[in-house]
Structures are given as C-alpha cells and as structure tokens.
Amino acid sequence: MPTVSVIIPVYNVERFVEAAIASVQAQTFQDFELIIVDDGGQDRSIEICRRLADQRTRIIEQKNRGLAGARNTGIAAARGRYIALLDADDFWHAEKLARHVAHLESRPQVGVSYAGSILIDEAGHDMRIRQRPVLGMATARQVFCGQTVKNGSVPVFRRAVFDEIAYRPVAGDREWYFDETLRRSEDVECWTRTALTSRYAFEGIRGDLTYYRINSSGLSADIIRQLESWEEVCDKIAAFAPDFIAAHEAEARARELRYLARRAVQLRDTGLAVPLIVEALKTWPMLALVSPLKTATTLAASLLLRAVADWTHTDARPSSAGK
Secondary structure: OOOEEEEEEEOOOOOOHHHHHHHHHOOOOOOEEEEEEEOOOOOOHHHHHHHHOOOOEEEEEOOOOHHHHHHHHHHHHOOOOEEEEOOOOOEEOOOHHHHHHHHHHHOOOEEEEEEEEEEEOOOOOEEEEEEOOOOEEOOHHHHHOOOOOOOOOOOEEEHHHHHHHOEOOOOOOOOEOOOOOOOOOHHHHHHHHHHHHOOOEEEEEEEEEEEEEOOOOOOHHHHHHHHHHHHHHHHHHHOOOHHHHHHHHHHHHHHHHHHHHHHHHHOOOOOOHHHHHHHHHHHOOOHHHHOHHHHHHHHHHHHHHHHHHHHHHHHOOOOOOOO
16 A cells, blocks of 8 residues: 555646646655546546556546645545645645655644645746644644645645544435535634644644745636635534634735735736735734734835825826917
C-alpha cells in the first residue's frame, strides 16, 4: 500500500492540470498513489491526465458533484495512511510530501499538517504574496478564523482523521467527509468540524510548499455568494457547537470580509471593496489591532481603487469649456 494518497479533483482545468500532475510526479517522496477524480467536465482535462498517467495513477469518473463531492470520492478510494489534497489549478514544491510525511511520522498526535503558500497568477508567475499561517499547534479558533490551512491544496491528513469525521447524510448513498451541499466554503466547514470533533491536532510547519493560483477572471457576484456560503457554514457549525460560534463568529467574519475585500480589489470592483473592509472593521474592530498591516493595506488599496475610479470617471466626462 502507498504511504500517501494524493487526490486531484478535475473539472475543466485543461490549462493548469498538467502542472499539478507534474508537481506530484516530481516529488522527492515517491511512495504515493495519485487519484484523479473526473468530475464530469467538458474540456480536454481528462485527456491530458490520461496522457500523463503512470502506474501509480488511478482515474475515477463520476457525474458532476462539485469539489466537495470529488474530494469525497477520492478519499473513499484512497489506500494510503496519509491523504494529501491538491486542486488541479495549483501545484506543489518538490519537497512538500517529504516534509509533511516526516512531520506526521514524528508527531502521532497531529492529524493535519500544513504549511505556507506562494501566490501565483494565471500564467504561473510569482505574485510576491505569501500566505503565512500560524505555526505550531493550532487552536480550533485559529482554524475557524482562517489562520492555519489557507487553501485547499495545503493540508496533508492522517487517514484516521477522515475516518473520525465521516458521516452519512440523511438518505445518503455514501459517507461524506466534505459537505456536498456546499459549493463554496466547504473547506472552512470541514477544517472547523475536524478541529472541534477530532482527537487529532492541526500543526503548521515552516516553508512555502504550495503554489496557489489566483484566478483574475472571477465575477464580483461570486464574492457575494462566497459570503453567503460562509454564513451558511456558520449556521451548520452552530448546530453542534453554538457556544464556539457565539465566541468566535465576529472575528472569523471580519477576517472573511477582509479577504473578500482584497479579492474585490483584485477584480477592480469599486463598489464592493470599500464596503467590505469597512464592514469588517465594524464587525470586529480588534482586527485593526491584532492584524494592523494587512488591515491597513487592504483599506488603503480599497480607497485608492475607489479614488482612481472616481478620478477616471470625472476625467472622462465631456468638458463644458467653450460653451
């Protein structure tokens, strides 16, 4: 049996999937299986996967179930004692699996090993932005507030964690690890539920081991849907941990709003960026004190974006001179 099962959900990612697979095959730690879950896309993604597949690769086809459903399919099929998730538009540093396996082997109380990420643009160029999580043993609050596992291509799990958090939905035909009713924020729900219910700990290690791709072609409407989905996750967690949500929802919501404000700046959405960061500060004013640099730069970028938009709009008006 392989030590690690690497799971890549694939859905219309023909531009990026080759880099994801190549980064797995280039790992210095080679005792792995690669499970590619075809989630019913219509482009050439799976054709590319088949061309690149080697003897360690399995391709599982299914009707479209979304990212959560594709991950659940891969986890159910996994044979390794560790499970690593990689989204098909991201890729890994060559030492990633070696570093996380060594961490998990040496720390039996740790169930989720994570590290930092390098943000890249659609062309794969370094954006000179890093996602730096808190290191060491993490609390459930830090997990819920987005301070640990920063994106879905970061964590490497002990298989026993998924065995612990598995559940069968009402009238469900299989066990779920990720909530398949969510098409966004499924990571937040899964990480937080794990932190609150599993006997295993989250722990971060040093290093930027994931290359996380930022898609600049998103829609501003997705920002609103992301916030709505995040709020739905809070309701789901409150159903079994109401005191936890009551204690930490304000901080977590403020951090989410700030993240979405930064996303709005990237999308050049002048109507959303400022309201989102202002709402973040109203929701939890302590954000400016505990994370001053990121909060200040987000606010400044949002205000600058609005000022430039206002100036451009004013400058574009027909001049009344000479009338």
